[in-house]
Amino acid sequence: MTYNAREVALRQLARAADRIDLEDGIHEKLKYPKRTLQVAVPTLMEDGRMQVFTGYRVQHSMDRGPCKGGIRYHPDVSLDEVTALAMWMTWKCALMNLPYGGAKGGVVCNPKQMTPCELERMTRRFTAEIIDIIGPEKDVPAPDVYTDAQVMAWILDTYSMLQGYMVPSIVTGKPLSLGGSAGREQATGRGCVCVILQALGQLGVPIRGARLAVQGFGNAGSTVAKLAAAEGMRVIAASDSTGAIRNESGLDIPALVAHKAATGSVAGFPEGDAIPNAELLELDCDVLVPAALENAINADNAPQVKATVIAEAANGPTTPDAQAILDEAGILVIPDILANAGGVTVSYFEWAQSHQEFFWSEAEVNERLGAYMTRAYDEVALEARRCGCNLRDAAMDIAVGRVAEAIRIRGIYP
Secondary structure (H helix, E strand, O other), X not given: OOOOHHHHHHHHHHHHHHHOOOOHHHHHHHHOOOEEEEEEEEEEOOOOOEEEEEXXXXXXXXXXXXXXXXXXXXXXXXXXXXXXXXXXXXXXXXXXXXXOEEEEEEEEOOHHXXXXXXXXXXXXXXXXXXXXXXXXXXXXXXXXXXXXXXXXXXXXXXXXXHHOOOOHHHXXXXXXXXXXXXXXXOHHHHHHHHHHHHHHHHHOOOOOOOEEEEEOOXXXXXXXXXXXXXXXXXXXXXXXXXXXXEOOOOOOHHHHHHHHHHHOOXXXXXXXXXXXXXXXXXXXXXXXXXXXXXXXXXXXXXXXXXXXXXXXXXXXXXXXXXXXXXXXXXXXXXXXXHHOOHHXXXXXXXXXXXXXXXXXXXXXXXXXXXXXXXXXXXXXXXXXXXXXXXXXXXXXXXXXXXXXXXXXXXXXXX
């Protein structure tokens, strides 16, 4: 069964509302985004054509603070997907106790088929189209799928030029030379490794020699692999959209990173055997890290999953049906709103540093991130034990409860 991302998000909210006895009115409010904007993004292409792309910015909640969320460039971007991701960002920020609500944005395009000049023109026009609803105190974009620090720099410059002065806190994930934070690029992967270590420690699984498989060797996945290997774990498999490789003795991660940088793919890495992409998810391993797109683990392949722990570095990689199968098999799933929350946590650090114009060292950033991630994992694990539920349900209960409390205290205007 193929799940619509928005349906999954609403189903998760409904389950949490039932478990925590959420008032009907608050539940109803949280089902809908505060604001949804769809825009046309006319862009001059290199061949002289004008191509019109479709862009979205969805702001789910501002109950706990300004909105926060990435912008993705992908051919499959849809309004339902962006709406679900905005809702998940609300829960992620609340779970990490950050003073934000959730937002998400995207442009329907294939950035792999666009030149840098085309991407810049499209980004600047998209920024101009959504400029009325973004701002350091309203909605702060960040990188996501197929966007990066350069894209954030274009957004920052466009916004700043239209304001008439430099506004570094309009985005996070920007270059260091424009006020970015040390440690931001590796934050999602580093945060994921923090919770993996907590989970393995609480399960009594030795860290050294633990076998790890990574689906999606992009920024987050490659960082997880690198940092996990540094902790003594054995990365036995990795994949990207072009192929998958396996080496039971452990992949040489620095060499694999260099190979992908040179070729654009993990495929063809000489120190690994090629395997089908689908097979990676079913390998016998201690930790499986889905770090690609939604619905990777579903009812069809979940019965074949043999991992002890699944750490969701991607957003929504496990369908509800698959979660039930994994629970029955005793597999511990660290949910996306916890496992990949390192990115938004260091984005919060960057936003705070930009406001203060006072910057921290990378060591300070990493230390603070570790403290946030460890605290959040322990809170979720404690709630799961208290209510006898899985980590996803526990995380949702904490997050929805915190947003609901903000709504109760603030009341409804007028």
